[in-house]
Amino acid sequence: MAYDWNRQELARSPWRSEVVPHIPSILIQRAKIGRPITYGELAAELERLHGLEPKARKTLYGPAVGAVGFAIQELGEQWGEKIPPLNLIVVQADTQLPGHGADEVAHYYFNDGGAGMAANREAYIQAAMAAVFDYGPKWDRVAHALGADVLDAAHANPDEGNPIELPAIPTAYRPESATHKALKAWVAAHSEWFEDYGAFEAGVNEHRLSSGDSLDAYFTNGRESLAVEVKASNASDAELMRGIYQVIKYRAVLRAECIALRKPALCDAVLVSTRPLGKAGRALAKRLYVDFVRVPAEAEK
Template structure:
């Protein structure tokens, strides 16, 4: 039987109910920002080692919202459909019971699933009573004040490129697979210039996706990592505009690649911006898997095929 149907509402002392009470305010934050969140990112913010255990958590949230809908006689959208698989961009199969009240949601064609989910996401984002939902369930909104670290980040950069940054940038460009890209992905272009005047550390392209990798070495301070998050937000917007202007069928994506570990204190900010972060990437000593001389975008033809 689907966990969506057998999970109990959040007012209990089982582990998944306790986690559901912690997760629901996070999902409200994401809904108000208009941004989905992946299973793995939500699990990390909740301190859960296994994202698979979110099934009961999200089922519990769904049951609670269904209960409110009956009491209020107003449809409360299925907030849990904000939690998506990174690869498919869709929520898990358990969401089907809340969307179509059928057990055969998993059997629907992918395109039809997307139509159903996108329609519900529109309802989730436009729903204006999430604060009342939290109050009705005796929950407090999540509050994170990033003002101090944002102020520090806004003070600017250091001078010049460090050797550590250059080595990590070239290693990532030569080895797309270390950041989760296919081993068939062509070698990246470093220092790729955008029409806005910005420069991508590394630019990759596949048949359908244009990917920018913003690189921060292991010696980067927290404020520099915050700048990296904001740079990814900016690059994604500019890349979308480039693809629109050039009528290209690609999807733009910007990821933050770190030589060190991503600070736990910044997890909510990362999730709010929906930025993928890949950390702990360490170039091997004397890495010569590809020639950095071939990486720079001074070449006449770049990876998007633009002369």
């Protein structure tokens, strides 16, 4: 039986009542491939799949997406579980973050009355988006409950340019160089370079994660935490690209540790080097939402 969208106040206008029932299938398709979707892309998909003419003002899609978010919350309450806020993967093209109107819908997921999001919105949004992507094939059950089509995820990948070749994996272990040791120590002693991620005092080297990995540098203030992967000037382009994948792993583990401890997942990770990323590295970091910080060459001395 189809879901009754009239139960959602945001879905009751004539235009929204036509548009909203088609939105979950598009968002679920994107969630399953781990990619956000802009309001403009959503409008284009609604036209391509259902012949719904796009609105010139893309902000008009915000309440329609919000109706889907509230339906997800309602469904989770019926099932006795917290379904990640699917609406948060609809983002603005310039910021790659959802509009602030999405925050009210997402508060249920964090169960803190919105205090955490008010303190560090971007960290909370990113944690929630990661949960949406991690929900994976379980989204099919949600689609069926909402009466939405299950679209083939294989055809959902947006045009993001050419494939970026994976870096080669080294076949032998190399001992840590003196420049790498010096750079790690410098990074841990210079928290001012990472003030965008939190107000940190000096960090530490070789902090161990629950996964068994050791971080080159680690900062925490008891609330926010930051992992740093360091690549010295003698690192190859392939090594820098491997660093991007390491950052993704460390970020995920830090957030998982916070979730396990019932703490706000105010965690991030960055890649640091004294040399610039190559063209492929820049493209990869942008595609995978990994921050890169270039520090002065004297950091290795």
